[in-house]
Amino acid sequence: MASDELTAIRSRRVVLPDGEHPATLRIDNGKISAILPYESGTGAYDCGDDALLPGLVDTHVHINEPGRTEWEGFATATRAAAAGGVTTLLDMPLNSLPPTVDVAALKLKQEAAQGQCAVDVGFWGGAIPQNLGALRPLHEAGVYGFKCFLADSGVAEFPPLNHAQLAAALSEMRRLDGLLIVHAESAAALRQVVDSSRYQDFLDSRPDGAEVEAIAELADLAELAGGARIHVLHLSAAAALETVAAAKRRGVKLTAETCPHYLTLAAEAIPNGATEFKCCPPIREAGNRDRLWAGLAAGTIDCVVSDHSPATPELKLTGSFTTAWGGIASLQLGLPLMWTQARRRGHTLVDIARWMADAPARLAGVKGKGRISPGYQADLIQFQPDADFVVDPASLAHRHPVSPYAGHSLTGVVRSTWLAGATVDPGKPKGRLLSR
Numbered sequence: 001m002a003s004d005e006l007t008a009i010r011s012r013r014v015v016l017p018d019g020e021h022p023a024t025l026r027i028d029n030g031k032i033s034a035i036l037p038y039e040s041g042t043g044a045y046d047c048g049d050d051a052l053l054p055g056l057v058d059t060h061v062h063i064n065e066p067g068r069t070e071w072e073g074f075a076t077a078t079r080a081a082a083a084g085g086v087t088t089l090l091d092m093p094l095n096s097l098p099p100t101v102d103v104a105a106l107k108l109k110q111e112a113a114q115g116q117c118a119v120d121v122g123f124w125g126g127a128i129p130q131n132l133g134a135l136r137p138l139h140e141a142g143v144y145g146f147k148c149f150l151a152d153s154g155v156a157e158f159p160p161l162n163h164a165q166l167a168a169a170l171s172e173m174r175r176l177d178g179l180l181i182v183h184a185e186s187a188a189a190l191r192q193v194v195d196s197s198r199y200q201d202f203l204d205s206r207p208d209g210a211e212v213e214a215i216a217e218l219a220d221l222a223e224l225a226g227g228a229r230i231h232v233l234h235l236s237a238a239a240a241l242e243t244v245a246a247a248k249r250r251g252v253k254l255t256a257e258t259c260p261h262y263l264t265l266a267a268e269a270i271p272n273g274a275t276e277f278k279c280c281p282p283i284r285e286a287g288n289r290d291r292l293w294a295g296l297a298a299g300t301i302d303c304v305v306s307d308h309s310p311a312t313p314e315l316k317l318t319g320s321f322t323t324a325w326g327g328i329a330s331l332q333l334g335l336p337l338m339w340t341q342a343r344r345r346g347h348t349l350v351d352i353a354r355w356m357a358d359a360p361a362r363l364a365g366v367k368g369k370g371r372i373s374p375g376y377q378a379d380l381i382q383f384q385p386d387a388d389f390v391v392d393p394a395s396l397a398h399r400h401p402v403s404p405y406a407g408h409s410l411t412g413v414v415r416s417t418w419l420a421g422a423t424v425d426p427g428k429p430k431g432r433l434l435s436r
């Protein structure tokens, strides 16, 4: 059993930014105050041979409350997060109602979240055609940045930006020193399909060229806007890696994330009609997946976050690939999904901590989070890197335990999660609401 309030904790495998080391952490007022030799930690909570990692920072989560709370809510999402070792999450501005596109909507979000969160939660704002002239108040109210689409978002109340509106949003980001986070699929490159249950038809309707075009447009506009900061959400198309890398080389302030489903699943293995695998952009072929791993290893992709986007089983599982809800809910499974693949590919827990904790915290500007270092919040997870389990959807804590990973064998079990040095107890939610 984990001790409820840590004053010191030790492990033979503390995952620090520069490597795994035996160490003892001293904890004061919920923060890491010192990193000491393992031997000095007599009497400390002892993880033994289990690894001690920083709590993960998942900057891409759709919680849907208020307004579509029947899809997902703060209590269930944050419970799933804690079980999966995620101690900080940032909520996306769409799929809840109203969408987080003004200060009043942000206040409604915060009121809905208050007292329900088992982990710390911050919020993104949205940039839509209707609010482009009024982003500053939302920025000043503490959102971490603004999300926009370049094609249909899936919900009518969150329309996409056209080219001129995207340019305007980027100019405003530069004035605010804000961050624009973009669902980068270009509307012009998407193809309409007649109603189909064939996965290949769905994949063909969202070609990798849609991502390449969108990212090229973004990089050009960000440069024209004099150095606005942009972040590419859920990169799926390996064909766009060179576009991302080229933008970075020429000094565009562009970062990119991908998600566990793009790094672990493959189109060839998705059965027709299996809409639990539907997400946008889509899961592509195994060769694409291997190139995404190479892009991650090379630093072209900066981080890995869940894009946890649940809906009701009715919306997710009935209908065709054309009509079913697009989104995969994996908040609780991201760490074992990634670790199972990463260790096979020669990566370490240090890489995992960088991709899933430190890098997302830094690029979203979540301060004092994402690494084990003096002064950082004592958000920690005890992790068994060699323990195997089989995914049983009934053990998932998000509202509707639908999962494309049902029956998958994964490696890596989260044994304990601490938030600010205290054991996470979903019955007594202690998560704070964060502002930039």
Ligand SMILES: [Zn+2]
Pocket (backbone or CB within 6 Å): 060, 062, 092, 307, 309
């Ligand atoms: Zn999303």
